[in-house]
Amino acid sequence: MARIVILGGGLAGISAAYHLEQKGFFDYQLFEKENSIGGLCGSIQQDGFTFDYTGHLLHINDPYFHDLIARVVGFDQFNVIHRRSYIYSHQQYTPYPFQMHLHGLPTEVIADCIAGYIKRATHIRSPKTFVDWVHKQFGAGFARHFFLPYQRKIFAHDLNKITASWTGRFVPQTSLEAIIEGTMYPAPAPSVGYNAQFFYPKQGGIVSWVAALARKLHQPINYQHEVVAIDSKARIVTFANGHRQPYDKLVTTLPLDRMLAMLETPSNRSFSAAQNNLMCNSVLNFNLGINRPNVSDKHWIYFAEKEFPFYRIGFTSNFATSMTPPGCSSLYGEIAYMNMSAARKDAIVARSIKQVQQLCAIDDHEIATQKVLDISHAYVIYNFWREKHLTRLLQTLAQDNIHSIGRYGAWKYCSMQETLLDGKQIADILCIQPARRYYETVTINPLSYQERIHEQQT
Protein backbone atom coordinates (compact mmCIF):
# COMPACT_ATOMS: atom_id res chain seq x y z
CA MET A 1 0.00 0.00 0.00
CA ALA A 2 1.16 3.53 -0.75
CA ARG A 3 0.19 6.00 1.96
CA ILE A 4 -0.57 8.64 -0.64
CA VAL A 5 -1.78 7.91 -4.15
CA ILE A 6 -1.67 10.70 -6.72
CA LEU A 7 -3.88 10.44 -9.80
CA GLY A 8 -2.80 12.30 -12.95
CA GLY A 9 0.64 13.16 -14.25
CA GLY A 10 -0.20 16.70 -15.35
CA LEU A 11 1.36 19.68 -13.63
CA ALA A 12 -0.77 19.39 -10.47
CA GLY A 13 0.13 15.71 -9.94
CA ILE A 14 3.84 16.20 -10.68
CA SER A 15 3.92 19.21 -8.36
CA ALA A 16 2.24 17.27 -5.54
CA ALA A 17 4.80 14.46 -5.95
CA TYR A 18 7.73 16.88 -6.11
CA HIS A 19 6.64 18.74 -2.99
CA LEU A 20 6.03 15.51 -1.04
CA GLU A 21 9.55 14.41 -1.88
CA GLN A 22 10.90 17.82 -0.90
CA LYS A 23 9.45 17.12 2.52
CA GLY A 24 11.21 13.78 2.69
CA PHE A 25 8.02 11.84 2.00
CA PHE A 26 8.45 9.03 -0.52
CA ASP A 27 5.64 6.64 0.36
CA TYR A 28 3.44 7.66 -2.53
CA GLN A 29 2.57 6.39 -6.01
CA LEU A 30 1.72 8.56 -9.02
CA PHE A 31 -0.50 7.13 -11.77
CA GLU A 32 -1.09 8.59 -15.24
CA LYS A 33 -3.29 7.14 -17.98
CA GLU A 34 -1.12 8.29 -20.90
CA ASN A 35 2.40 7.25 -21.75
CA SER A 36 3.75 10.75 -21.18
CA ILE A 37 3.59 13.49 -18.58
CA GLY A 38 2.28 17.02 -18.71
CA GLY A 39 -1.45 16.67 -19.35
CA LEU A 40 -2.53 20.01 -20.79
CA CYS A 41 1.05 21.24 -20.38
CA GLY A 42 2.18 18.60 -22.85
CA SER A 43 3.83 19.35 -26.19
CA ILE A 44 3.64 17.38 -29.43
CA GLN A 45 6.34 16.94 -32.06
CA GLN A 46 5.16 16.60 -35.64
CA ASP A 47 7.16 16.95 -38.88
CA GLY A 48 9.81 19.02 -37.14
CA PHE A 49 7.27 21.39 -35.52
CA THR A 50 6.42 21.53 -31.82
CA PHE A 51 2.82 22.23 -30.87
CA ASP A 52 1.40 22.84 -27.40
CA TYR A 53 -2.21 22.36 -26.37
CA THR A 54 -2.86 25.91 -27.62
CA GLY A 55 -0.67 28.78 -26.44
CA HIS A 56 0.79 27.98 -23.04
CA LEU A 57 2.81 30.90 -21.72
CA LEU A 58 4.42 31.11 -18.34
CA HIS A 59 3.37 34.04 -16.18
CA ILE A 60 5.22 34.41 -12.91
CA ASN A 61 4.27 36.75 -10.10
CA ASP A 62 4.57 34.50 -7.07
CA PRO A 63 7.96 34.63 -5.28
CA TYR A 64 7.94 30.91 -4.43
CA PHE A 65 7.14 29.95 -8.03
CA HIS A 66 9.87 32.30 -9.25
CA ASP A 67 12.43 30.63 -6.97
CA LEU A 68 11.30 27.16 -7.98
CA ILE A 69 11.71 27.96 -11.69
CA ALA A 70 15.16 29.41 -10.96
CA ARG A 71 16.15 26.36 -8.91
CA VAL A 72 14.61 23.54 -10.92
CA VAL A 73 14.79 24.79 -14.50
CA GLY A 74 16.96 27.95 -14.59
CA PHE A 75 15.84 31.21 -16.16
CA ASP A 76 18.54 30.84 -18.80
CA GLN A 77 16.30 28.11 -20.29
CA PHE A 78 13.55 30.63 -21.09
CA ASN A 79 12.95 33.47 -23.49
CA VAL A 80 11.62 36.55 -21.69
CA ILE A 81 8.99 38.04 -23.96
CA HIS A 82 7.08 41.34 -23.92
CA ARG A 83 3.57 40.78 -25.17
CA ARG A 84 2.49 41.97 -28.62
CA SER A 85 -1.19 41.11 -28.60
CA TYR A 86 -4.05 42.66 -30.52
CA ILE A 87 -7.77 42.61 -31.10
CA TYR A 88 -9.02 42.24 -34.65
CA SER A 89 -12.33 43.98 -35.30
CA HIS A 90 -13.81 46.18 -38.01
CA GLN A 91 -10.90 44.96 -40.18
CA GLN A 92 -8.45 46.71 -37.86
CA TYR A 93 -5.82 45.54 -35.42
CA THR A 94 -5.94 47.47 -32.14
CA PRO A 95 -3.58 46.71 -29.27
CA TYR A 96 -4.82 44.69 -26.29
CA PRO A 97 -6.57 45.57 -24.03
CA PHE A 98 -9.58 46.81 -25.98
CA GLN A 99 -10.74 48.99 -23.07
CA MET A 100 -7.62 51.17 -23.52
CA HIS A 101 -7.16 51.20 -27.31
CA LEU A 102 -9.99 52.47 -29.43
CA HIS A 103 -7.77 54.39 -31.85
CA GLY A 104 -8.54 53.45 -35.45
CA LEU A 105 -11.99 52.00 -34.79
CA PRO A 106 -15.12 53.49 -36.44
CA THR A 107 -16.24 56.77 -34.82
CA GLU A 108 -19.59 55.33 -33.77
CA VAL A 109 -17.88 52.47 -31.92
CA ILE A 110 -15.58 54.90 -30.09
CA ALA A 111 -18.50 57.19 -29.20
CA ASP A 112 -20.57 54.25 -27.99
CA CYS A 113 -17.74 52.96 -25.77
CA ILE A 114 -16.95 56.36 -24.24
CA ALA A 115 -20.59 57.28 -23.64
CA GLY A 116 -21.22 53.84 -22.17
CA TYR A 117 -18.23 54.13 -19.88
CA ILE A 118 -19.37 57.51 -18.58
CA LYS A 119 -22.88 56.16 -17.96
CA ARG A 120 -21.71 52.78 -16.69
CA ALA A 121 -23.84 51.04 -14.10
CA THR A 122 -21.83 51.98 -11.02
CA HIS A 123 -25.00 51.69 -8.95
CA ILE A 124 -24.83 47.88 -9.16
CA ARG A 125 -23.15 47.17 -5.83
CA SER A 126 -22.24 43.53 -6.13
CA PRO A 127 -22.83 42.29 -9.67
CA LYS A 128 -24.19 38.76 -9.69
CA THR A 129 -23.53 37.90 -13.32
CA PHE A 130 -20.65 38.52 -15.69
CA VAL A 131 -22.97 40.70 -17.80
CA ASP A 132 -23.73 42.97 -14.82
CA TRP A 133 -20.07 43.09 -13.90
CA VAL A 134 -19.08 44.26 -17.40
CA HIS A 135 -21.80 46.93 -17.38
CA LYS A 136 -20.59 48.14 -14.01
CA GLN A 137 -16.86 48.15 -14.87
CA PHE A 138 -16.88 49.21 -18.52
CA GLY A 139 -20.40 50.23 -19.57
CA ALA A 140 -22.72 49.18 -22.37
CA GLY A 141 -20.48 50.21 -25.30
CA PHE A 142 -17.46 48.14 -24.30
CA ALA A 143 -19.85 45.34 -23.37
CA ARG A 144 -21.46 45.39 -26.84
CA HIS A 145 -18.33 45.84 -28.93
CA PHE A 146 -15.99 43.46 -27.16
CA PHE A 147 -16.60 41.86 -23.78
CA LEU A 148 -19.91 40.12 -24.31
CA PRO A 149 -19.34 38.76 -27.83
CA TYR A 150 -15.80 37.70 -26.90
CA GLN A 151 -16.72 35.94 -23.65
CA ARG A 152 -19.76 34.35 -25.29
CA LYS A 153 -17.34 32.78 -27.73
CA ILE A 154 -14.76 31.68 -25.19
CA PHE A 155 -17.26 30.19 -22.72
CA ALA A 156 -19.72 28.97 -25.36
CA HIS A 157 -22.37 29.54 -22.71
CA ASP A 158 -25.10 31.99 -21.65
CA LEU A 159 -23.26 34.86 -19.93
CA ASN A 160 -26.28 35.62 -17.74
CA LYS A 161 -25.64 32.27 -16.09
CA ILE A 162 -21.96 32.98 -15.35
CA THR A 163 -20.64 34.85 -12.33
CA ALA A 164 -17.76 37.33 -12.47
CA SER A 165 -15.76 35.71 -9.71
CA TRP A 166 -13.10 34.42 -12.16
CA THR A 167 -12.30 37.85 -13.63
CA GLY A 168 -9.80 38.93 -10.90
CA ARG A 169 -6.40 39.39 -12.47
CA PHE A 170 -7.54 38.21 -15.91
CA VAL A 171 -9.34 41.42 -16.98
CA PRO A 172 -7.40 44.73 -16.75
CA GLN A 173 -9.30 47.78 -15.52
CA THR A 174 -9.42 51.10 -17.34
CA SER A 175 -10.13 54.79 -16.67
CA LEU A 176 -11.57 57.70 -18.63
CA GLU A 177 -8.06 59.15 -19.04
CA ALA A 178 -6.71 55.86 -20.39
CA ILE A 179 -9.67 55.48 -22.77
CA ILE A 180 -9.29 59.02 -24.15
CA GLU A 181 -5.54 58.71 -24.53
CA GLY A 182 -5.96 55.37 -26.29
CA THR A 183 -8.54 56.91 -28.60
CA MET A 184 -6.33 59.78 -29.67
CA TYR A 185 -2.98 58.05 -30.12
CA PRO A 186 -2.06 54.80 -31.86
CA ALA A 187 0.20 53.94 -28.92
CA PRO A 188 1.49 50.40 -28.43
CA ALA A 189 -0.02 48.43 -25.59
CA PRO A 190 1.27 49.48 -22.18
CA SER A 191 2.40 46.88 -19.66
CA VAL A 192 -1.03 46.17 -18.23
CA GLY A 193 -2.53 42.87 -17.27
CA TYR A 194 -1.09 39.68 -15.87
CA ASN A 195 0.43 38.63 -19.20
CA ALA A 196 2.33 41.79 -20.24
CA GLN A 197 5.55 39.83 -19.88
CA PHE A 198 5.85 36.08 -20.09
CA PHE A 199 8.40 33.32 -20.24
CA TYR A 200 8.63 30.55 -22.80
CA PRO A 201 11.12 27.64 -22.88
CA LYS A 202 13.85 28.10 -25.46
CA GLN A 203 13.65 24.41 -26.41
CA GLY A 204 11.06 21.65 -26.47
CA GLY A 205 7.77 23.50 -26.03
CA ILE A 206 5.96 24.17 -22.76
CA VAL A 207 6.32 20.58 -21.53
CA SER A 208 10.06 21.06 -21.12
CA TRP A 209 9.81 22.87 -17.80
CA VAL A 210 7.27 20.37 -16.42
CA ALA A 211 9.58 17.57 -17.57
CA ALA A 212 12.47 19.26 -15.73
CA LEU A 213 10.36 19.16 -12.57
CA ALA A 214 9.46 15.49 -13.16
CA ARG A 215 13.14 14.61 -13.62
CA LYS A 216 13.73 15.67 -10.02
CA LEU A 217 11.42 12.92 -8.77
CA HIS A 218 12.99 9.87 -7.16
CA GLN A 219 9.84 7.75 -7.33
CA PRO A 220 8.86 6.40 -10.78
CA ILE A 221 5.66 7.52 -12.51
CA ASN A 222 3.23 4.70 -13.29
CA TYR A 223 2.24 5.36 -16.90
CA GLN A 224 -0.67 3.76 -18.77
CA HIS A 225 -2.71 3.44 -15.62
CA GLU A 226 -6.17 4.72 -16.37
CA VAL A 227 -8.36 5.04 -13.30
CA VAL A 228 -11.77 3.42 -13.77
CA ALA A 229 -13.09 3.23 -10.20
CA ILE A 230 -12.40 4.69 -6.78
CA ASP A 231 -13.84 3.01 -3.70
CA SER A 232 -13.69 5.69 -1.03
CA LYS A 233 -14.85 3.36 1.74
CA ALA A 234 -12.33 0.58 1.12
CA ARG A 235 -9.81 3.20 -0.12
CA ILE A 236 -8.87 1.36 -3.29
CA VAL A 237 -8.33 2.74 -6.79
CA THR A 238 -8.95 0.36 -9.70
CA PHE A 239 -7.29 0.85 -13.06
CA ALA A 240 -8.30 -0.24 -16.57
CA ASN A 241 -5.32 -2.64 -16.68
CA GLY A 242 -6.66 -4.50 -13.63
CA HIS A 243 -4.25 -3.06 -11.07
CA ARG A 244 -5.85 -2.25 -7.71
CA GLN A 245 -4.11 0.26 -5.50
CA PRO A 246 -4.98 0.78 -1.82
CA TYR A 247 -4.29 4.18 -0.28
CA ASP A 248 -4.50 6.15 2.93
CA LYS A 249 -4.94 9.53 1.23
CA LEU A 250 -5.86 10.17 -2.36
CA VAL A 251 -4.73 13.24 -4.29
CA THR A 252 -6.69 13.43 -7.52
CA THR A 253 -6.09 15.86 -10.38
CA LEU A 254 -8.61 14.17 -12.68
CA PRO A 255 -11.47 16.33 -13.91
CA LEU A 256 -13.82 16.48 -10.95
CA ASP A 257 -16.94 15.54 -12.93
CA ARG A 258 -15.25 12.40 -14.28
CA MET A 259 -13.76 11.51 -10.92
CA LEU A 260 -17.17 11.72 -9.23
CA ALA A 261 -18.62 9.46 -11.91
CA MET A 262 -16.06 6.78 -10.95
CA LEU A 263 -16.52 7.17 -7.22
CA GLU A 264 -18.14 4.36 -5.28
CA THR A 265 -19.33 6.16 -2.17
CA PRO A 266 -20.77 5.13 1.17
CA SER A 267 -24.57 5.15 1.04
CA ASN A 268 -24.85 8.40 3.02
CA ARG A 269 -22.98 10.33 0.33
CA SER A 270 -24.51 11.47 -2.94
CA PHE A 271 -22.77 13.59 -5.52
CA SER A 272 -25.50 13.55 -8.14
CA ALA A 273 -26.23 17.30 -7.79
CA ALA A 274 -22.56 18.01 -8.43
CA GLN A 275 -22.49 15.72 -11.43
CA ASN A 276 -25.47 17.54 -12.90
CA ASN A 277 -24.09 21.02 -12.28
CA LEU A 278 -20.34 20.92 -12.84
CA MET A 279 -20.03 22.47 -16.28
CA CYS A 280 -17.11 23.20 -18.54
CA ASN A 281 -16.58 23.79 -22.22
CA SER A 282 -14.21 22.17 -24.69
CA VAL A 283 -11.73 23.72 -27.10
CA LEU A 284 -10.78 22.67 -30.59
CA ASN A 285 -7.19 23.70 -31.07
CA PHE A 286 -5.86 23.74 -34.63
CA ASN A 287 -2.14 24.10 -35.19
CA LEU A 288 -0.46 24.90 -38.48
CA GLY A 289 3.17 24.47 -39.45
CA ILE A 290 3.97 26.93 -42.20
CA ASN A 291 6.66 26.63 -44.78
CA ARG A 292 7.88 30.20 -44.63
CA PRO A 293 9.24 32.49 -41.92
CA ASN A 294 7.56 35.46 -40.19
CA VAL A 295 3.93 34.63 -40.82
CA SER A 296 3.13 37.38 -38.28
CA ASP A 297 4.99 39.83 -36.05
CA LYS A 298 2.35 39.42 -33.31
CA HIS A 299 2.14 36.99 -30.39
CA TRP A 300 -1.60 36.49 -30.41
CA ILE A 301 -4.84 38.13 -31.62
CA TYR A 302 -8.35 38.11 -30.09
CA PHE A 303 -11.47 37.84 -32.26
CA ALA A 304 -14.84 38.87 -30.85
CA GLU A 305 -16.76 39.17 -34.13
CA LYS A 306 -19.25 36.44 -34.97
CA GLU A 307 -18.00 35.80 -38.49
CA PHE A 308 -14.86 34.20 -37.00
CA PRO A 309 -15.59 30.90 -35.20
CA PHE A 310 -12.30 31.11 -33.27
CA TYR A 311 -11.76 33.44 -30.32
CA ARG A 312 -7.97 33.64 -30.59
CA ILE A 313 -5.07 32.80 -32.83
CA GLY A 314 -1.42 32.90 -31.77
CA PHE A 315 1.99 32.52 -33.34
CA THR A 316 4.00 29.82 -31.62
CA SER A 317 7.12 30.47 -33.67
CA ASN A 318 7.32 33.94 -32.11
CA PHE A 319 7.69 32.35 -28.64
CA ALA A 320 10.81 30.31 -29.50
CA THR A 321 12.59 29.69 -32.79
CA SER A 322 13.04 26.01 -31.85
CA MET A 323 9.29 25.47 -32.34
CA THR A 324 9.74 25.11 -36.12
CA PRO A 325 12.35 23.87 -38.56
CA PRO A 326 14.60 26.69 -39.87
CA GLY A 327 12.85 29.10 -42.23
CA CYS A 328 9.34 28.14 -41.06
CA SER A 329 6.70 29.57 -38.74
CA SER A 330 3.70 28.20 -36.86
CA LEU A 331 0.37 29.28 -35.44
CA TYR A 332 -2.54 27.99 -33.39
CA GLY A 333 -6.23 28.79 -33.24
CA GLU A 334 -8.84 28.11 -30.55
CA ILE A 335 -12.54 27.39 -30.99
CA ALA A 336 -14.65 26.86 -27.86
CA TYR A 337 -17.70 24.60 -27.95
CA MET A 338 -20.15 22.58 -25.94
CA ASN A 339 -21.46 19.34 -27.43
CA MET A 340 -20.51 19.38 -31.08
CA SER A 341 -20.75 16.54 -33.59
CA ALA A 342 -17.58 15.25 -35.25
CA ALA A 343 -18.80 16.44 -38.66
CA ARG A 344 -19.46 19.95 -37.38
CA LYS A 345 -16.04 20.04 -35.71
CA ASP A 346 -14.37 19.13 -39.01
CA ALA A 347 -16.36 21.79 -40.85
CA ILE A 348 -15.68 24.54 -38.33
CA VAL A 349 -11.95 23.79 -38.22
CA ALA A 350 -11.75 23.77 -42.03
CA ARG A 351 -13.59 27.10 -42.22
CA SER A 352 -11.39 28.62 -39.51
CA ILE A 353 -8.18 27.55 -41.24
CA LYS A 354 -9.36 29.15 -44.48
CA GLN A 355 -10.10 32.42 -42.64
CA VAL A 356 -6.68 32.35 -40.94
CA GLN A 357 -5.04 31.72 -44.29
CA GLN A 358 -6.77 34.82 -45.66
CA LEU A 359 -5.88 36.98 -42.65
CA CYS A 360 -2.21 35.94 -42.73
CA ALA A 361 -1.89 35.52 -46.51
CA ILE A 362 -0.95 31.84 -46.31
CA ASP A 363 -1.23 29.80 -49.52
CA ASP A 364 -2.37 26.18 -49.38
CA HIS A 365 1.04 24.91 -50.45
CA GLU A 366 2.67 26.81 -47.54
CA ILE A 367 0.95 24.61 -44.96
CA ALA A 368 3.61 22.04 -44.19
CA THR A 369 1.66 20.24 -41.49
CA GLN A 370 -1.44 20.58 -39.33
CA LYS A 371 -2.59 19.09 -36.06
CA VAL A 372 -6.00 19.43 -34.48
CA LEU A 373 -6.28 18.79 -30.74
CA ASP A 374 -9.63 18.39 -29.04
CA ILE A 375 -9.40 19.55 -25.40
CA SER A 376 -12.43 18.06 -23.66
CA HIS A 377 -12.07 20.05 -20.43
CA ALA A 378 -10.99 23.62 -21.22
CA TYR A 379 -12.79 26.48 -19.43
CA VAL A 380 -14.71 25.75 -16.28
CA ILE A 381 -18.09 27.47 -16.27
CA TYR A 382 -18.48 29.64 -13.17
CA ASN A 383 -22.20 29.00 -12.79
CA PHE A 384 -24.23 29.79 -9.68
CA TRP A 385 -24.12 26.18 -8.50
CA ARG A 386 -20.33 26.28 -8.48
CA GLU A 387 -20.32 29.54 -6.51
CA LYS A 388 -22.57 28.08 -3.86
CA HIS A 389 -21.52 24.45 -3.56
CA LEU A 390 -17.99 23.83 -4.83
CA THR A 391 -16.11 24.59 -1.61
CA ARG A 392 -18.43 22.32 0.36
CA LEU A 393 -18.06 19.56 -2.20
CA LEU A 394 -14.25 19.68 -2.03
CA GLN A 395 -14.40 19.71 1.78
CA THR A 396 -16.70 16.69 1.83
CA LEU A 397 -14.33 14.78 -0.43
CA ALA A 398 -11.40 15.76 1.79
CA GLN A 399 -13.26 14.32 4.79
CA ASP A 400 -13.30 11.06 2.83
CA ASN A 401 -9.51 11.42 2.32
CA ILE A 402 -9.90 12.48 -1.32
CA HIS A 403 -8.10 15.73 -2.11
CA SER A 404 -9.11 17.05 -5.49
CA ILE A 405 -6.67 19.66 -6.82
CA GLY A 406 -5.51 21.37 -10.03
CA ARG A 407 -7.42 23.20 -12.73
CA TYR A 408 -10.05 20.51 -13.23
CA GLY A 409 -9.70 18.74 -9.90
CA ALA A 410 -10.58 21.94 -8.05
CA TRP A 411 -12.76 23.06 -10.98
CA LYS A 412 -11.39 26.54 -11.59
CA TYR A 413 -9.93 28.97 -14.11
CA CYS A 414 -6.25 28.95 -13.23
CA SER A 415 -2.80 29.12 -14.72
CA MET A 416 0.25 26.90 -14.48
CA GLN A 417 1.55 28.96 -11.57
CA GLU A 418 -1.56 28.38 -9.49
CA THR A 419 -1.66 24.72 -10.49
CA LEU A 420 1.90 24.22 -9.28
CA LEU A 421 1.07 25.99 -6.01
CA ASP A 422 -1.92 23.65 -5.58
CA GLY A 423 0.50 20.71 -5.62
CA LYS A 424 2.70 22.40 -3.03
CA GLN A 425 -0.25 23.24 -0.82
CA ILE A 426 -1.59 19.70 -0.71
CA ALA A 427 1.88 18.37 0.15
CA ASP A 428 2.07 20.92 2.97
CA ILE A 429 -1.35 19.88 4.27
CA LEU A 430 -0.74 16.14 4.08
CA CYS A 431 2.71 16.38 5.60
CA ILE A 432 1.43 18.16 8.68
CA GLN A 433 0.45 14.63 9.57
CA PRO A 434 3.21 12.36 10.82
CA ALA A 435 5.18 12.19 7.59
CA ARG A 436 8.33 11.30 9.43
CA ARG A 437 6.89 7.99 10.53
CA TYR A 438 5.92 7.14 6.94
CA TYR A 439 9.29 8.24 5.70
CA GLU A 440 11.07 5.87 8.05
CA THR A 441 9.08 2.86 6.84
CA VAL A 442 10.10 2.99 3.19
CA THR A 443 13.34 2.35 1.39
CA ILE A 444 14.31 5.30 -0.71
CA ASN A 445 15.84 4.63 -4.06
CA PRO A 446 18.93 6.83 -3.93
CA LEU A 447 19.11 7.20 -7.71
CA SER A 448 17.37 10.13 -9.37
CA TYR A 449 14.68 9.54 -11.98
CA GLN A 450 17.12 10.37 -14.78
CA GLU A 451 19.76 8.03 -13.40
CA ARG A 452 17.26 5.21 -13.15
CA ILE A 453 16.09 5.72 -16.75
CA HIS A 454 19.75 5.55 -17.76
CA GLU A 455 20.23 2.43 -15.67
CA GLN A 456 17.21 0.74 -17.30
CA GLN A 457 18.43 1.61 -20.79
CA THR A 458 21.96 0.32 -20.33
Ligand SMILES: Cc1cc2nc3c(=O)[nH]c(=O)nc-3n(C[C@H](O)[C@H](O)[C@H](O)COP(=O)(O)OP(=O)(O)OC[C@H]3O[C@@H](n4cnc5c(N)ncnc54)[C@H](O)[C@@H]3O)c2cc1C
Ligand atom coordinates in the same frame (compact mmCIF):
# COMPACT_ATOMS: atom_id res chain seq x y z
C1 LIG B 1 -7.05 26.68 -23.64
C2 LIG B 1 -6.11 26.76 -22.47
C3 LIG B 1 -5.05 27.65 -22.49
C4 LIG B 1 -4.21 27.76 -21.36
N1 LIG B 1 -3.17 28.64 -21.42
C5 LIG B 1 -2.39 28.79 -20.33
C6 LIG B 1 -1.30 29.72 -20.37
O1 LIG B 1 -1.04 30.38 -21.38
N2 LIG B 1 -0.56 29.88 -19.22
C7 LIG B 1 -0.82 29.16 -18.08
O2 LIG B 1 -0.13 29.36 -17.09
N3 LIG B 1 -1.83 28.27 -18.04
C8 LIG B 1 -2.61 28.05 -19.13
N4 LIG B 1 -3.63 27.14 -19.09
C9 LIG B 1 -3.87 26.41 -17.83
C10 LIG B 1 -2.98 25.18 -17.64
O3 LIG B 1 -3.08 24.34 -18.77
C11 LIG B 1 -3.47 24.42 -16.42
O4 LIG B 1 -3.45 25.25 -15.30
C12 LIG B 1 -2.66 23.15 -16.09
O5 LIG B 1 -2.20 22.49 -17.22
C13 LIG B 1 -3.56 22.21 -15.29
O6 LIG B 1 -2.84 21.07 -14.90
P1 LIG B 1 -3.57 19.90 -14.11
O7 LIG B 1 -2.52 18.94 -13.71
O8 LIG B 1 -4.46 20.47 -13.07
O9 LIG B 1 -4.57 19.24 -15.19
P2 LIG B 1 -4.25 18.36 -16.47
O10 LIG B 1 -3.16 18.95 -17.27
O11 LIG B 1 -5.56 18.15 -17.15
O12 LIG B 1 -3.72 16.98 -15.87
C14 LIG B 1 -4.56 15.93 -15.49
C15 LIG B 1 -3.84 14.62 -15.81
O13 LIG B 1 -4.69 13.54 -15.41
C16 LIG B 1 -4.63 12.53 -16.42
N5 LIG B 1 -5.86 11.76 -16.37
C17 LIG B 1 -7.11 12.14 -16.74
N6 LIG B 1 -7.98 11.14 -16.55
C18 LIG B 1 -7.29 10.10 -16.02
C19 LIG B 1 -7.63 8.79 -15.60
N7 LIG B 1 -8.90 8.32 -15.69
N8 LIG B 1 -6.67 8.00 -15.10
C20 LIG B 1 -5.38 8.44 -14.99
N9 LIG B 1 -4.98 9.67 -15.40
C21 LIG B 1 -5.93 10.49 -15.90
C22 LIG B 1 -4.48 13.31 -17.71
O14 LIG B 1 -3.95 12.50 -18.75
C23 LIG B 1 -3.55 14.43 -17.29
O15 LIG B 1 -2.19 14.09 -17.46
C24 LIG B 1 -4.45 26.99 -20.20
C25 LIG B 1 -5.52 26.08 -20.19
C26 LIG B 1 -6.34 25.97 -21.31
C27 LIG B 1 -7.49 25.00 -21.28
